[in-house]
Amino acid sequence: MLVPVFTLKLNHKINPRMVAVGKYDGVHPCLTAATQIGKVFIHNPYSRGQRESALRMMQSNQDSDVSLLNINQTVSCLTSGVLNPQLGCDSLVVGTQTNLLAYDVFNNSDLFYKEIADGANATVLGNLGDISSPLAIIGGNCALQGFDHKGNDLFWTVTGDIVRSLALCDFDGDGKKELLVGSEDFDIRVFKEDEIVTEMTETETITTLCPMNGNRFGYALSNGTVGVYDRTVRYWRIKSKNYATSIHAFDLNSDGVRELITGWSNGKIDARSDRTGEVIFKDNFTSSIAGVVEGDYRMDGNPQLICCSVDGEVRGYLPSSQEMKGNMMDTSVEQELVRELSQKKQNLLLELRNYEENTKVELNGQMSEVDCQMGVIPANTQLQTTLSVNLGSDTQSCHVELTISTSNDSIIRAVLIFAEGIFEGESHVIHPSLQNLSTRIRVPILPPKDVPVDLHIKAFVGYKGSTQFHVFELTRQLPRFSMYAFCRPGSALEPKSFVKFTISERVQRVVMWLNQNFLLLGETEIQNAPFQICFTSLRGAGLLSMKMKASGEISVNTDDMDLAGDIIQSLASFLAIEDLQVEADFPTYFERLRKVLLKVDEYHSVHQKLTADMADRSNLIRSMLVQAEDARLLRDMKNMKKRYMELNDLNKDLINGYKICCNNHSELLGNLKEVNQAIQRAGRLRVGKPKTQVITACRDAIRNNNVNMLFRIMRIGMASS
């Protein structure tokens, strides 16, 4: 059993996920965390001796270890590390909803202070790819930015949704760090500098990411899932009703491999083996965990695992010594093993009895009432599944229909479907009432996003009145674009928006892709180009039509820019196309974007006026307050009352002004998000190098406030005409 080597009670609340350890003077690690009302505290227990000589520092001992930094805005993320290698010590990086501050704590001096329109929700510090200087990378509203120690932004790109978590990890094993980005659209994206390498879809918002051994990394979702990925493959995951507030990789059992340490919202902390997810250590705090970090806090050369709770309780754990052999749980391993084995035996015995019964039936050659109850079914029973598009009726909206049926007269008692991201809580059980039992069950499926999903189906098959059932297990893949129903070309007006690109591939390959990704059900037999194929979206997003000419030119007509992007990405990965330049036109979307850009300009100018107004008023309030206090000191009660009345009125004004300012800001944020998303969408229409080109060109256009240029880039994918 592992016990903490030190425990501290800091009388400050700690905001979740905003804890870091930094050596601000280059030697002593200090615990740094964001606390309430826009403050950051630094716990520095080493300077106690020196402080006493300082002038006018009359503080109690406990408090003198903690120094507070005023940020004056709500802190949204915080980290520390080496930003300027020449400085020889760590810098503190604090992000708020509007600004980013890099601060040299030791010298009480800013490295830089930047206005960040997109906000900073997550931050990470370190080297990225081939960029030589360390970067402070922040993730905000669909945008990622990286700053060096002078405040130059050397890295900028966009991503699909609001960024919630960032991590640097050597993902592909090339010795350079890649950036992992977890966002609110449930995707983990991997950026190699500003190029997306891979996307992995999860089932909820990714709240935390952390690099582990080699190219593995851990992740945590807002629904309580914690797991480990090895490159793009998920190694293991577990789910809890509490959610993980912080994860960290630390070698707690001294076996040379780092374990995943998870801090939970209920105050539990556990360490899991990175291979199996097996718990090797756990401990409990009285309140929710705020952060898990590591640092050599006792300055004896051994790094400790430091866990902080939101109430300011801090515990440090040393890795277990070799003698303990990694055995940190209370219960002995033997007991556990015996329990496990006896359970296995029980299961096997049950199975054996079942087989015995079955052979008995086969010997008899016919079924009796008893057999029926035992649930014996013909050996050749098969479970068939079909996916089809149901265009819906008056009572039901259109959906994809999964039909499960047996090949004979046996009935399906219940079906258990497990699929990520489709059902609430990930699994779905259909359990028809006794009267309605039949050989066929239909399951409506409404995938919210266009991603291929594996449906793991478990069906209970038997007869009416059976008490025991056979379980059929099978897996069926839901094609990526299952929510699009085939329809005859020309049945409706074609959308005006289109994307056009040329590929040098045989038609058959394209048709193969079509068959794999759409629910076509053999209705089309296209052999050669040119051909045209039409779909209607079940989500009500209108018509999708694809044409291919003999020259290999493919055009996709749809009003949905996301869908066009998805189609291009899917097709490119299927045909293994590395670079693809695309011509695109989305007149309605572009028109909307133009309006949004105009609004952004408006909000910016209004914002400036509002800030000046507020500052002016607060100046007035300050002078009023001093005057009122002056009157009080002079015992001029009449004047004092008058002043305070005025102050009250002014204060009300100021609060109203603040509300207006807030509204303005939130709308600005919404619009900026839309702009970033537009750039991201324009990027997704291209593949490989043209994609990064489009994104950087779009950014330049926005920087120069050149709206027409922006649209031209989105259309033809290049800056120059």
Next chain:
Amino acid sequence: MDPLLQAWSYFRRRKFQLCSEVCSRILEETPCDQAAWSLKTRALTEMVYVDEIDVDQEGIAEMILDDNAIAQVARPGTSLKLPGTGQVGGPSPAVRPITQSGRPLTGFLRPSTQSGRPGTMEQAIRTPRTAHTARPITSASGRFVRLGTASMLTNPEGPFINLSRLNLAKYAKKPNLAKTLFEYIFHHENDVKNALDLAALATEYAQFKDWWWKVQLGKCYYRLGLYREAEKQFKSALCNQDMVDTFLYLAKVYTRLDQPITALNLFKQGLDRFPGEVNLLCGIARIQEEMNMTTATEYYKDVLKQDNTHMEALACIGSNHFYSDQPEIALRFYRRLLQMGVYNCQLFNNLGICCFYAQQYDMTLSSFERALSLAENDEETADVWYNLGHVAMGIGDVNLAYQCFKLTLANNNDYAEAYNNLAVLEMHKNNIEQARALLQTASSLAPHMYEPHYNFAALSNKVGDLQSSYIAAKKSEAAFPSHADTRQLIQQLKQHFAML
């Protein structure tokens, strides 16, 4: 002569009132004459113009109510809030007296040298009443408001330009008019909000490439107390064009944010671009002086190498030499000031005391006589009498010293140092009660001085009032932690208490 040329000539000769009158006449005839209009705004601005960089003082409200500094308790030596004594090796308060803020007296009076940071609002409001400083309530009120209203009074028929009816967007597109108009709004009308609007429109019209507008935007933000925005504008202006002014403004922003080290680094960057620039060197020296760093003198010397008539540098080096026990050298610097034509009470006062300590007795009294004859107000007279008291003590004439200190108090009855010295004289005459009363007055007037506290403690100890002795000794220790006598006294008292 062409009236416009005449107006221009008046302007060049700094006869702004005449210039504005001539311009008004031109404008009456041709209301749309842009040249005359522009010249009049310039003349009106010049009449009330004050240097934004040097003449700027943090108001009471900013001092008490704002948290612009990031670190609340920074490491000693990295903040202007806590002058780190001992740590950087400045002179001890036993040799060089300190101001209320805990900094050694400087040789030159400028707004920022009085920037004490009182603990409470009451103290903050009371201090300017008693200590003869006119600290404004906020930096956006005070002098600036007074200027704005005063200029309005000169035009009984109403202001020259009616700001509320001005179409700022139109003027922003005329760069030749916009700049003078901006200065008029900013300095003469003191309407920062409108000035900011104009500057924002103009900088947009200049496609964010004109450094001048960026600096003006920064100035507006600075005046409004939005230091971070000001920082951004100044930095952006520096990217367009290196200007000494911009460096000085930016350094002011960092001083307000309580980041002296950043400010010093910035000055050094500025010196790389403008080697030997006097204002930048002087800026470094001021900040170092405020932080009690001995290297400040080196920078003042560098200033003198570039500009050997720089009064601030001369005065600061002089006072530094005086307090580091080299009155002869100090005397040389003060003589230099005299040569340059400075002829006032303070200088002769300094010369007198330097002469006395440099044993040039023949000059001492005549200097003080000159100082007394030049004194403009009671405070200055009090200073001279106080120094004469020191001279009298030095020659052993206790009666004369007593009278000098009495005269000091007659001229300025808030003179804590004089109360303290009088108390010591009373102690010698064994008038214990009188001495105690004087010491109590001194310590209530100047809680930052350790001497009255210590004297009170020593006196109380002598008469056996150990409790009040201990309390006073503790206060003395807080004001000057490394004072050996105080420590010894506390040690002694603790032993006494332990024996009881």
